Amino acid sequence: MTPRSGPAPQLAARPKGRVRRQQESAILKAAERVFARTGFEGGTMTEIASLAGLPKANLHYYFRCKDELYRAVLDNILSLWLAETEVITIDADPASALSAYVAAKMRLSATRPDASRVFANEVIHGATRIGGFLRDELSSVVAQRALVIDQWASEGRIAPIDATHLFFTIWAATQTYADFESQVCAVLGKTRLGKADLVRASAHVTTVVLRSCGLPCAGAGPATPPLPSISH
Amino acid sequence: MTPRSGPAPQLAARPKGRVRRQQESAILKAAERVFARTGFEGGTMTEIASLAGLPKANLHYYFRCKDELYRAVLDNILSLWLAETEVITIDADPASALSAYVAAKMRLSATRPDASRVFANEVIHGATRIGGFLRDELSSVVAQRALVIDQWASEGRIAPIDATHLFFTIWAATQTYADFESQVCAVLGKTRLGKADLVRASAHVTTVVLRSCGLPCAGAGPATPPLPSISH
DNA sequence: ATGCAACTTGACGATCCAGTCAGGTTCCGA
DNA sequence: TCGGAACCTGACTGGATCGTCAAGTTGCAT
Numbered sequence: 001m002t003p004r005s006g007p008a009p010q011l012a013a014r015p016k017g018r019v020r021r022q023q024e025s026a027i028l029k030a031a032e033r034v035f036a037r038t039g040f041e042g043g044t045m046t047e048i049a050s051l052a053g054l055p056k057a058n059l060h061y062y063f064r065c066k067d068e069l070y071r072a073v074l075d076n077i078l079s080l081w082l083a084e085t086e087v088i089t090i091d092a093d094p095a096s097a098l099s100a101y102v103a104a105k106m107r108l109s110a111t112r113p114d115a116s117r118v119f120a121n122e123v124i125h126g127a128t129r130i131g132g133f134l135r136d137e138l139s140s141v142v143a144q145r146a147l148v149i150d151q152w153a154s155e156g157r158i159a160p161i162d163a164t165h166l167f168f169t170i171w172a173a174t175q176t177y178a179d180f181e182s183q184v185c186a187v188l189g190k191t192r193l194g195k196a197d198l199v200r201a202s203a204h205v206t207t208v209v210l211r212s213c214g215l216p217c218a219g220a221g222p223a224t225p226p227l228p229s230i231s232h
Numbered sequence: 233m234t235p236r237s238g239p240a241p242q243l244a245a246r247p248k249g250r251v252r253r254q255q256e257s258a259i260l261k262a263a264e265r266v267f268a269r270t271g272f273e274g275g276t277m278t279e280i281a282s283l284a285g286l287p288k289a290n291l292h293y294y295f296r297c298k299d300e301l302y303r304a305v306l307d308n309i310l311s312l313w314l315a316e317t318e319v320i321t322i323d324a325d326p327a328s329a330l331s332a333y334v335a336a337k338m339r340l341s342a343t344r345p346d347a348s349r350v351f352a353n354e355v356i357h358g359a360t361r362i363g364g365f366l367r368d369e370l371s372s373v374v375a376q377r378a379l380v381i382d383q384w385a386s387e388g389r390i391a392p393i394d395a396t397h398l399f400f401t402i403w404a405a406t407q408t409y410a411d412f413e414s415q416v417c418a419v420l421g422k423t424r425l426g427k428a429d430l431v432r433a434s435a436h437v438t439t440v441v442l443r444s445c446g447l448p449c450a451g452a453g454p455a456t457p458p459l460p461s462i463s464h
Numbered sequence: 465a466t467g468c469a470a471c472t473t474g475a476c477g478a479t480c481c482a483g484t485c486a487g488g489t490t491c492c493g494a
Numbered sequence: 495t496c497g498g499a500a501c502c503t504g505a506c507t508g509g510a511t512c513g514t515c516a517a518g519t520t521g522c523a524t
């Protein structure tokens with residue numbers, strides 16, 4: 001995402017040549033796949049190159065070193081993580097907003113599982129490269145949205161709940177279908193997750209989140225009764 | 233766990249010399265730490281050796297190759313994953329049983345975070361080495377316990393819920409405090425998780441699970457009202 | 465068309481790491 | 495005490511990988 005300065009002499013060069021843009025994106029795509037499968041240390045430049053269909057030396061033309069390529073992949077991914085929280089606002093209907101957020105996270109797990117895995121891998125190994133992002137951007141977004149949820153609770157629109165930890169739970173419950181897909185598949189006795197499985201998973205997580213907030217959930221069977229109106 | 237045959241000529245040798253047992257456990261401990269921090273490909277035998285306080289060649293005396301050492305670490309961990317589900321039985325009180333299970337999983341995340349991380353790493357990268365375990369042991373245990381939960385639901389003792397996916401959610405929500413500790417810390421603005429944080433996390437996850445099953449939870453503030461007695 | 469910058473690539477160097485081995489030391493039963 | 499098994503270890507090897515480089519080819523503005 002940050003303007004990367006290629007190793008070749010590059011002036012101001014905002015335009016970023018047509019070829020460059022195309023090659024970079026092909027490389028990033030291949031790199032995401034490879035890093036997702038074997039982690040940063042396990043994935044090799046040769047492997048990425050062959051998956052992208054070009055010689056290894058060409059990778060080093062666009063990305064100085066392996067670490068720079070890896071960071072570029074991460075940069076690409078981080079922006080995805082912040083998105084979608086904007087549905088959580090004071091004025092929104094809690095049930096709709098939470099459902100929409102869960103659905104968005106599940107969609108991300110379904111459509112970009114490799115991105116999720118690269119991110120997970122980085123965090124498990126200490127998040128040394130993205131510590132700043134987590135401490136600054138992410139934590140402030142969470143703090144902000146947690147306030148909204150607390151507000152909902154104090155107005156009696158949802159049951160009281162630890163808002164910050166609720167985010168941890170939502171992330172964990174949704175990302176598990178990307179990061180731990182092989183475990184989920186093994187337990188379900190399948191070789192890969194089909195669309196039906198993901199729909200079912202999504203419904204389940206939504207149910208869990210809504211019930212956690214004392215909200216009735218539309219889709220899922222005889223639900224918990226609605227909150228007794230506490231105030232107002 | 234499986235009787236490993238050392239490279240040195242070893243007859244029946246069940247007794248497994250005092251020294252051997254001690255060294256193996258020291259090596260396994262160091263290996264778990266190293267593999268947790270950088271994954272299988274990232275961790276080096278030299279690093280493990282120095283952490284265990286012995287020369288690298290000695291590692292190869294006890295474990296033929298890196299892969300064998302890694303598998304030994306995994307073996308050591310897998311048994312932990314099956315434990316504790318036995319609290320979930322037809323005759324148990326659903327709320328107590330689920331609380332106990334969540335508490336056990338949280339305790340594992342707190343006391344053996346590196347074990348959790350090694351496991352997570354392996355699963356993310358496709359679980360090629362433990363696919364058998366997941367498909368056989370784990371999936372049968374889950375199927376068994378899911379039946380119990382379904383039974384509870386059909387008796388009206390808990391709200392209907394997708395039992396198998398509930399396990400996925402419980403695992404994800406609890407293990408996130410080990411695997412994604414650095415993310416949790418960053419968002420909470422701490423450098424490491426203290427006892428108080430884990431107690432709070434545990435209470436939160438318990439609340440989420442109990443409310444998901446339509447059960448009132450003792451500890452956590454004004455909870456959802458108890459299930460209206462559906463039958464019996 | 466022309467010339468320069470952007471791009472491509474095969475071959476190579478330096479480093480690192482898993483695994484080996486031969487020769488040594490310690491343990492332990494008889 | 496003695497002897498063999500278990501254990502230890504410094505030095506080495508072969509293979510793999512990142513990154514470089516110099517000699518090309520292609521794209522594009524004038």
